[in-house]
Amino acid sequence: MANNPQRLDQIAPRGPARKVNRAYSAFVKVMRIALPLGALGMLAVLLTWPEAERTIEPIRKEELLPQANLSETELLNPRYESADQDLNPFIVTADKATQRQDQPDLIYLDAPIADIALKDGGQLDVKAQNGIFAQASEKLSLSGDVELIYDRTYTLTGSEMRVDLKTREAFSDKDVVLTGPAEVIEARGLEAYSEKGHVIFKGPGKLTLYPESENTGL
Numbered sequence: 001m002a003n004n005p006q007r008l009d010q011i012a013p014r015g016p017a018r019k020v021n022r023a024y025s026a027f028v029k030v031m032r033i034a035l036p037l038g039a040l041g042m043l044a045v046l047l048t049w050p051e052a053e054r055t056i057e058p059i060r061k062e063e064l065l066p067q068a069n070l071s072e073t074e075l076l077n078p079r080y081e082s083a084d085q086d087l088n089p090f091i092v093t094a095d096k097a098t099q100r101q102d103q104p105d106l107i108y109l110d111a112p113i114a115d116i117a118l119k120d121g122g123q124l125d126v127k128a129q130n131g132i133f134a135q136a137s138e139k140l141s142l143s144g145d146v147e148l149i150y151d152r153t154y155t156l157t158g159s160e161m162r163v164d165l166k167t168r169e170a171f172s173d174k175d176v177v178l179t180g181p182a183e184v185i186e187a188r189g190l191e192a193y194s195e196k197g198h199v200i201f202k203g204p205g206k207l208t209l210y211p212e213s214e215n216t217g218l
Contacts, residue, residue, distance in 0.1 A: 073099045078107075082138060084166050090116040092133060092140065092165075107133040114140060118168065118194060125149045126163060138165045146172075154180045156190075168194030176201070184208040 078097035083089050094109035112131035116124040129144030140163045148156040148170070158176040163169070170192040178185040178201075185208075187201035 071101050073101075075099075078109075080133070082165070084168060086119055088117045088119060088168075090114060090165050094131070105135050107135060109133060112140070112142065114163070114165070116165065116168070122151045126161075128161070139163065140165060154178060173202075182210050184210075 075097045076095070078094055080092040081089065092109075092112060092114045094112040096110040098108040098110075100106070100108075109131040110129075112126075112128055112133070114124075114126040116126065118124055126140075126142070126146075126148050128142035128146040131143070132141040133139075134141075142161045142163065143159065146158050146161045148161070150156075156176060156178045158172050159174045160172055162171045170190070173189045176187055176190050178187075185201055185205060187203065187205035189202035191200040191202075192198070
């Protein structure tokens with residue numbers, strides 16, 4: 001019986017230790033459940049947070065390159081050669097040509113020049129500040145100090161002109177001035193048909209005649 005108190009003394013301190021071990025085990029069990037739940041919760045926040053999608057979205061090429069480079073193509077000193085319906089050749093050149101992706105048929109020209117061989121053997125030189133060339137129809141729309149020179153004899157000037165390179169026809173709805181060796185014609189527009197040999201000046205117009213030589217006595 002004398003040994004029983006010692007055994008009780010030796011057993012008594014083990015009570016708190018078991019309580020600690022049980023509390024630690026309970027804590028581990030809770031963390032095993034809480035940590036995965038917490039990870040799922042964070043994932044749910046990332047999936048539902050509007051800014052998260054924006055943060056992880058890859059950078060697109062359009063954001064790195066200028067939009068102009070993606071939508072336009074430029075060419076310096078372009079040259080276009082072709083022939084009309086009667087196989088008379090013509091050449092169109094410019095300082096710069098710009099082609100847009102949304103309008104691939106149209107070529108925007110800076111300082112365009114057209115050299116056109118006419119059916120009668122004459123030469124027509126056309127130039128302007130700006131132009132738009134339609135490749136399929138081979139029509140040239142000119143604007144800004146438009147000038148047409150026929151065989152270095154007659155000069156037609158205006159602010160805009162539309163030229164059909166295939167049919168050798170020209171049209172304008174703006175004021176034009178035709179200057180020749182002995183005359184000046186001012187009109188509100190014109191229609192020119194090379195095939196028919198007709199030039200129609202829209203009125204009201206003005207015709208001024210000059211003597212061909214100062215020695216004629218007129």
